[in-house]
Amino acid sequence: MLQIYNTLSRSKQVFKPIVPGQVKMYVCGMTVYDFCHIGHARVMIVFDMVVRWLRASGYEVLYVRNITDIDDKIINRAIENGEPISALTQRFIDAMHADSDQLGLMHPDLEPRATDYITQMQGMIGKLIQNELAYQADDGDVNFAVRLLPDYGRLSGKSLDELNAGERVAVTGGKRDPLDFVLWKSAKPEEPADTRWKSPWGEGRPGWHIECSAMSCDLLGEHFDIHGGGADLQFPHHENEIAQSEGALYGKNRTADDAPFVNYWMHNGHIRVNEEKMSKSLGNFFLIRDVLKSFDPEVIRFFMLKAHYRSPINYSDAQLEEARSGLVRLYTALAQASEAGVEVLDAENPWVKRFTAAMNDDFNTPEAIAVLFDLASEVNRAQDNEKSRLANTLKSLGAALHFLQREPTQFLQSGTQAEDGLSPAQIEEQITARVSAKQAKDFAKADLIRKTLLEQGIVLEDKPGGITEWRRA
Incomplete structure (x- = not known):
C-alpha cells in the first residue's frame, strides 16, 4: 500500500486516488530563459521516478508539467538579446527537451505553455474579483487580497502574521498589503508588444502564480491527486496556487467539507554545493549539458535517487564518481551471469517484496537501491542457473528505477570524467x-x-x- 508524505498535512498518508486506478499529477516546470541546471534535473528525475513507479504499480497516470514562457526574467533576457520572446523561449524549450532526452527521461503527457492559457487565466482572475478576493490597484495591477482568505498559510504552516512577501512577490505601492500578490501585471510603455495581452483590466500579462492554477485546473480539473515541485516553491508559489484556485471555486467561505484543490503535495529537496543551496543568484549552479560532458546520464540519475527525494543533497564531482562506483558494482554482478532480461516478477519473491515495500514507503529509493546492492551480492555468490535467475530479478527491479537496462559491458566500458583517458x-x-x-x-x-x-x-x-x-x- 503506497504512502506519500503530504506537505499539506506534514505526514505520510495512504495514497487514495480520486478515481480508483487513475492518477492526475501536475508538476511545476521550467521558466525558459536559460539552459537547465542540475537542480532542474533533480525535479525532472524525481517525478520521472514517481510516474514510473505509479505506472508499475498499475495506475493509469496523466502527467502534466508546465512551461513558463512569459515572465519578467524572460522579458529582460529577450530585451538584452534584442530578440522576440517566442524565439528566446523556443530555443530554451528545445534545449530543455534535448537535456531531458539525453538524461533518458520520459516526456510529460501534456506540457502546456503559459502563453496558450491567457484566456483561462483571465477567467480565473475574473472569478476572484467577483468573489471579492482580488482588486485592481491604482498602478493598474490586479492583486489577490491575501488577508481576506482566513486559512491562507496552510501549506507553509505559518500564520498570516508570520509570513512575508516571499522571494518572487514584489511589494509595490499599488498593493493594499505586503502579502498581496499580483494576478495581472499592467503593461509598461517601454515593454515590447509581444509581452502584453488585452484584458478587462487593460493591457498586461499574467502574474507567475496564476499560470499554474489556470493550466492545472483546465487540464486536470478543479480537484486532482498530486501536485509536485521543488521545495523552494512551497511558499509563496504553491501557497498562492491553493489560495487563488480555491478562492475562485469557493470564494471566502470555503468549508472543511469542500474538496481541496490538490490532495497530495510533494516537494523534492534542494541541491546544495558546499552546503549552500544551489541557485543562479549565487552563481554556484551547473548546467545539465555541462555535467553530461563528464558523466554518464545513468550516473546522474543514480546520484539523484540514492538520496531520498525529500532530502537535500550535496553536489560534487566526487559524489558523482561515488554514484558511478555504485553502478559499476551492480553492472559487474549482471556481467557475471548469462544474458539477464526484464521479466514479470513474482510479488511473493522476497527481493520483490523488500523492494516494493521500500518504494511504497514514500518512494524510498535509497532503501530500494540497498535491495539492489544486496541482490547483486547474492548474484556474485550464486552458481549457474541460480546466478542467472537472481540476475534477471536484479535487472527487472532496476527497470522500475530506470537503471541497469544496458548491456553490462556497454556501461562498464563507458567513459569517465577524465577526458584524457585511454580510448x-x-x-x-x-x-x-x-x-x-x-x-x-x-x-x-x-x-x-x-x-x-x-x-x-x-x-x-x-x-x-x-x-x-x-x-x-
Whole structure:
C-alpha cells in the first residue's frame, strides 16, 4: 500500500486516488530563459521516478508539467538579446527537451505553455474579483487580497502574521498589503508588444502564480491527486496556487467539507554545493549539458535517487564518481551471469517484496537501491542457473528505477570524467600486447601491462578460454 508524505498535512498518508486506478499529477516546470541546471534535473528525475513507479504499480497516470514562457526574467533576457520572446523561449524549450532526452527521461503527457492559457487565466482572475478576493490597484495591477482568505498559510504552516512577501512577490505601492500578490501585471510603455495581452483590466500579462492554477485546473480539473515541485516553491508559489484556485471555486467561505484543490503535495529537496543551496543568484549552479560532458546520464540519475527525494543533497564531482562506483558494482554482478532480461516478477519473491515495500514507503529509493546492492551480492555468490535467475530479478527491479537496462559491458566500458583517458581501441591494443607477452612467457611484461592499465583506471578480468574483458574502475 503506497504512502506519500503530504506537505499539506506534514505526514505520510495512504495514497487514495480520486478515481480508483487513475492518477492526475501536475508538476511545476521550467521558466525558459536559460539552459537547465542540475537542480532542474533533480525535479525532472524525481517525478520521472514517481510516474514510473505509479505506472508499475498499475495506475493509469496523466502527467502534466508546465512551461513558463512569459515572465519578467524572460522579458529582460529577450530585451538584452534584442530578440522576440517566442524565439528566446523556443530555443530554451528545445534545449530543455534535448537535456531531458539525453538524461533518458520520459516526456510529460501534456506540457502546456503559459502563453496558450491567457484566456483561462483571465477567467480565473475574473472569478476572484467577483468573489471579492482580488482588486485592481491604482498602478493598474490586479492583486489577490491575501488577508481576506482566513486559512491562507496552510501549506507553509505559518500564520498570516508570520509570513512575508516571499522571494518572487514584489511589494509595490499599488498593493493594499505586503502579502498581496499580483494576478495581472499592467503593461509598461517601454515593454515590447509581444509581452502584453488585452484584458478587462487593460493591457498586461499574467502574474507567475496564476499560470499554474489556470493550466492545472483546465487540464486536470478543479480537484486532482498530486501536485509536485521543488521545495523552494512551497511558499509563496504553491501557497498562492491553493489560495487563488480555491478562492475562485469557493470564494471566502470555503468549508472543511469542500474538496481541496490538490490532495497530495510533494516537494523534492534542494541541491546544495558546499552546503549552500544551489541557485543562479549565487552563481554556484551547473548546467545539465555541462555535467553530461563528464558523466554518464545513468550516473546522474543514480546520484539523484540514492538520496531520498525529500532530502537535500550535496553536489560534487566526487559524489558523482561515488554514484558511478555504485553502478559499476551492480553492472559487474549482471556481467557475471548469462544474458539477464526484464521479466514479470513474482510479488511473493522476497527481493520483490523488500523492494516494493521500500518504494511504497514514500518512494524510498535509497532503501530500494540497498535491495539492489544486496541482490547483486547474492548474484556474485550464486552458481549457474541460480546466478542467472537472481540476475534477471536484479535487472527487472532496476527497470522500475530506470537503471541497469544496458548491456553490462556497454556501461562498464563507458567513459569517465577524465577526458584524457585511454580510448577503447588503445585498451584493446594493450590487451593484445599482454596476450602476446603471456604467449612468449614474458609474465613480467604481462603483469606490467595489467598494472599500468590499472593505474589508468582500467581493470582487466581474465575469463576461461583465454578471453580478457575490461572495464573502467
